[in-house]
Amino acid sequence: MTTVQSLTRKQIDGGIRNALAAIYLAAYGDPSLPESQLDADNFASSTIRRHARRAGFRMVVATTDGQVSGYAYGFTGKRGQFWSDWLSGTAPAHIVETWVGDHFELVDIVVDPAHRGQGIAGLLHDHLVEGLPQERALLATTPDDGAAARLYGGRGWQILVPEIDGAKALYGLDLAVRAA
Ligand SMILES: CC(C)(COP(=O)(O)OP(=O)(O)OC[C@H]1O[C@@H](n2cnc3c(N)ncnc32)[C@H](O)[C@@H]1OP(=O)(O)O)[C@@H](O)C(=O)NCCC(=O)NCCS
Numbered sequence: 001m002t003t004v005q006s007l008t009r010k011q012i013d014g015g016i017r018n019a020l021a022a023i024y025l026a027a028y029g030d031p032s033l034p035e036s037q038l039d040a041d042n043f044a045s046s047t048i049r050r051h052a053r054r055a056g057f058r059m060v061v062a063t064t065d066g067q068v069s070g071y072a073y074g075f076t077g078k079r080g081q082f083w084s085d086w087l088s089g090t091a092p093a094h095i096v097e098t099w100v101g102d103h104f105e106l107v108d109i110v111v112d113p114a115h116r117g118q119g120i121a122g123l124l125h126d127h128l129v130e131g132l133p134q135e136r137a138l139l140a141t142t143p144d145d146g147a148a149a150r151l152y153g154g155r156g157w158q159i160l161v162p163e164i165d166g167a168k169a170l171y172g173l174d175l176a177v178r179a180a
Pocket residue numbers: 027107108109110111112115116117118119120121122123139140141145146147148150151154
């Protein structure tokens with residue numbers, strides 16, 4: 001059985017950080033390589049801390065049979081931050097004008113490989129975006145026929161720029177329309 005809960009910055013304690021690092025490592029790294037472990041530790045101890053201080057920070061974690069099985073988070077993206085400024089110099093002007101700045105920046109949704117294909121990412125997504133105050137949300141992911149494309153494509157996200165970062169596309173979700 002899976003439950004999903006929101007965590008404030010202060011609730012992200014050492015135990016949660018270890019769980020997030022383990023999922024990050026299992027999803028993106030090779031547990032046999034020390035550099036992958038370092039990368040995962042850096043994510044949990046540094047990146048999360050930095051992102052959690054940003055306005056609009058929101059994190060949800062899924063727990064399956066008593067263990068953290070996935071996480072999702074984002075914050076309010078603003079001009080002056082790295083990704084917003086990079087997008088502003090990369091995406092077509094009309095997209096930048098409409099979408100970039102004061103958007104909800106969905107940084108990642110990650111599910112432990114041992115728990116995939118059970119609808120956990122869908123649960124995380126729906127909890128994360130529910131009641132967001134921003135009018136628009138943005139994320140970048142690979143628009144192939146895999147789970148991420150299915151996940152977002154089935155939940156109202158549209159491809160704004162097909163190739164924004166290598167194989168990744170820029171996706172947008174119009175939260176104002178959705179709430180209307
Ligand atoms: C993408 C990811 C989060 C999906 O997690 P998940 O819990 O397995 O996903 P779900 O079970 O909730 O399924 C989501 C959708 O993908 C579909 N799906 C699941 N596994 C799939 C697969 N292997 N191939 C194609 N579609 C798949 C599901 O049918 C579902 O579609 P639906 O909403 O139309 O029913 C997971 O694969 C992951 O952590 N990947 C690495 C990190 C990543 O790429 N994150 C996204 C970048 S922002």
